[in-house]
Amino acid sequence: xxxxxxxxxxxxxxxxxxxxxxxxxxxxxxxxxxxxxxxxxxxxxxxxxxxxxxxxxxxxxxxxxxxxxxxxxxxxxxxxxxxxxxxxxxxxxxxxxxxxxxxxxxxxxxxxxxxxxxxxxxxxxxxxxxxxxxxxxxxxxxxxxxxxxxxxxxxxxxxxxxxxxxxxxxxxxxxxxxxxxxxxxxxxxxxxxxxxxxxxxxxxxxxxxxxxxxxxxxxxxxxxxxxxxxxxxxxxxxxxxxxxxxxxxxxxxxxxxxxxxxxxxxxxxxxxxxxxxxxxxxxxxxxxxxxxxxxxxxxxxxxxxxxxxxxxxxxxxxxxxxxxxxxxxxxxxxxxxxxxxxxxxxxxxxxxxxxxxxxxxxxxxxxxxxxxxxxxxxxxxxxxxxxxxxxxxxxxxxxxxxxxxxxxxxxxxxxxxxxxxxxxxxxxxxxxxxxxxxxxxxxxxxxxxxxxxxxxxxxxxxxxxxxxxxxxxxxxxxxxxxxxxxxxxxxxxxxxxxxx
Numbered sequence: 001x002x003x004x005x006x007x008x009x010x011x012x013x014x015x016x017x018x019x020x021x022x023x024x025x026x027x028x029x030x031x032x033x034x035x036x037x038x039x040x041x042x043x044x045x046x047x048x049x050x051x052x053x054x055x056x057x058x059x060x061x062x063x064x065x066x067x068x069x070x071x072x073x074x075x076x077x078x079x080x081x082x083x084x085x086x087x088x089x090x091x092x093x094x095x096x097x098x099x100x101x102x103x104x105x106x107x108x109x110x111x112x113x114x115x116x117x118x119x120x121x122x123x124x125x126x127x128x129x130x131x132x133x134x135x136x137x138x139x140x141x142x143x144x145x146x147x148x149x150x151x152x153x154x155x156x157x158x159x160x161x162x163x164x165x166x167x168x169x170x171x172x173x174x175x176x177x178x179x180x181x182x183x184x185x186x187x188x189x190x191x192x193x194x195x196x197x198x199x200x201x202x203x204x205x206x207x208x209x210x211x212x213x214x215x216x217x218x219x220x221x222x223x224x225x226x227x228x229x230x231x232x233x234x235x236x237x238x239x240x241x242x243x244x245x246x247x248x249x250x251x252x253x254x255x256x257x258x259x260x261x262x263x264x265x266x267x268x269x270x271x272x273x274x275x276x277x278x279x280x281x282x283x284x285x286x287x288x289x290x291x292x293x294x295x296x297x298x299x300x301x302x303x304x305x306x307x308x309x310x311x312x313x314x315x316x317x318x319x320x321x322x323x324x325x326x327x328x329x330x331x332x333x334x335x336x337x338x339x340x341x342x343x344x345x346x347x348x349x350x351x352x353x354x355x356x357x358x359x360x361x362x363x364x365x366x367x368x369x370x371x372x373x374x375x376x377x378x379x380x381x382x383x384x385x386x387x388x389x390x391x392x393x394x395x396x397x398x399x400x401x402x403x404x405x406x407x408x409x410x411x412x413x414x415x416x417x418x419x420x421x422x423x424x425x426x427x428x429x430x431x432x433x434x435x436x437x438x439x440x441x442x443x444x445x446x447x448x449x450x451x452x453x454x455x456x457x458x459x460x461x462x463x464x465x466x467x468x469x470x471x472x473x474x475x476x477x478x479x480x481x482x483x484x485x486x487x488x489x490x491x492x493x494x495x496x497x498x499x500x
Contacts, residue, residue, distance in 0.1 A: 025048075025049040027047045031150065031152070032150060033151070033194055036144075036237060042073075042110055042117075044108070046069070046178065047102075047103050048102050050099035050101045053125070055089070055092065063093070063099075064091050064092075066086055067087040067121060068086055068120075068121070069104070069119075070085075070121075070133075071120075073116070073138065074118065075115050080115065081109065089102045112142060114137065114139050115139075116138070143197075146269070147195065147197050147269040148195070149195050149271035150195075150271075152191050152271055153192045153193065154177040155174055155175060155177050155192055158190065158241060170241070180274060182246060189214075189256065189275070193239070195240070195260055196236070199235050205234065207232075207262075208234055209231055209265075210240050210261075212229070212256070213227035213256075214244060215254065216253070219420070220458055221430055240258060249277050252321050253277075255272045255275075257272050289326075297355075299340040300340065305334055305336055309334070312327050313331070313381070314366045317386075318362070318424070319346070320425055365390060366381055369390060373385045373389070376446055383448055390421075392415060396415055398412075398413050399412040401495065409444070410441070410469055414434070414435070414436045416433065417431065418431070418433070435455050436496065437456070437459070438465050438496065452469075
């Protein structure tokens with residue numbers, strides 16, 4: 001899987017600093033690929049921020065930065081590949097115009113196996129910048145007996161290749177996008193990946209579909225406007241080079257997903273790449289809400305700020321990401337007019353003709369939840385059971401166990417058909433089948449049951465949930481153990497498999 005690093009004179013996963021006294025800033029990512037019949041390889045992509053580098057005059061009387069880089073791949077203490085080299089920035093004659101960013105790409109052949117990638121980087125013109133070294137585990141695993149998708153390489157741009165070079169793959173010059181973060185000014189998500197062994201596994205001249213889409217990271221739900229496919233014929237290597245316009249993709253965490261499906265629509269292989277998006281344009285804006293006319297609507301009767309705040313809190317279980325963010329802001333600002341506009345707009349987006357009816361029907365469920373699941377200092381809609389009930393509806397099966405020997409009180413809920421109301425606006429067709437939730441009450445006093453396991457997408461998934469139920473009598477630090485030992489009268493596993 002491709003990983004991204006930020007080097008601020010330190011190289012660690014995500015964001016870190018190479019040294020407290022250094023100012024060098026660079027990004028490093030990598031991807032692995034295969035060459036059928038030959039040795040796999042790993043590509044490293046390094047992007048250096050020009051204004052973080054010390055530029056000095058060179059022999060051409062122009063300013064230039066020089067970076068010292070060392071990359072090695074070791075296995076069982078033995079270096080299998082790597083190199084030491086210097087990376088020169090583009091030259092510039094006028095430093096008042098700023099310093100250009102620059103990119104470096106390298107390839108290293110490596111056989112299947114686990115490695116330690118050791119990277120060292122330093123600014124050669126900055127004497128106070130001592131090289132910093134870090135180690136990152138790398139795994140390469142390509143097989144001939146199944147269809148495999150390479151890592152997904154994110155791209156800054158791509159063009160047809162005229163003269164083959166280090167950036168060339170499959171007839172294209174691919175300029176890497178050396179990050180997994182897309183800021184507001186980035187409107188395109190471009191990518192490249194390779195599919196191996198399709199001809200061998202499903203046969204020569206067979207049809208296959210390369211399906212690709214963006215899904216939410218937390219709930220694994222496909223974003224409706226970001227989905228496409230490419231019909232191809234099986235080959236030793238199939239390629240996918242494509243892009244999405246993400247101008248309207250809201251801020252959030254996402255996966256870029258690539259699937260290979262055969263003519264029977266069966267998934268033969270899948271690859272995912274995590275990325276983040278920051279995009280205020282995709283969120284509810286203050287100006288947009290100011291234009292919402294609430295005159296002569298039901299919300300004008302809600303003039304008590306505390307009451308309206310409670311109403312906004314109770315719709316959180318069925319709110320999408322941007323609505324939650326905006327709703328939280330209203331809890332802080334306490335602006336009655338904007339709160340009314342936000343609340344009315346929320347329900348109008350659910351039922352344009354009768355927003356008040358939609359709200360009143362939902363509020364009946366809130367009152368049920370508050371009565372059944374509320375506890376000391378906590379309203380029902382703020383509890384785990386209350387949130388799940390409001391977000392997904394009433395369960396089809398609900399098993400309550402208050403006095404099972406050696407176990408905390410617990411409940412198991414089962415849904416034959418699951419519909420996530422928080423996705424109703426952005427993804428109205430979302431469906432799941434046969435999903436379960438496990439709650440337990442470890443304090444034995446309040447009515448606050450905690451969700452500890454679920455099979456639903458985007459919910460907590462803990463295969464050791466039975467150990468939590470029996471934690472009073474069963475202690476284990478062995479993370480290979482998932483099931484609790486048999487207890488007299490213990491029925492948790494049976495209840496989970498067949499709720500009643």
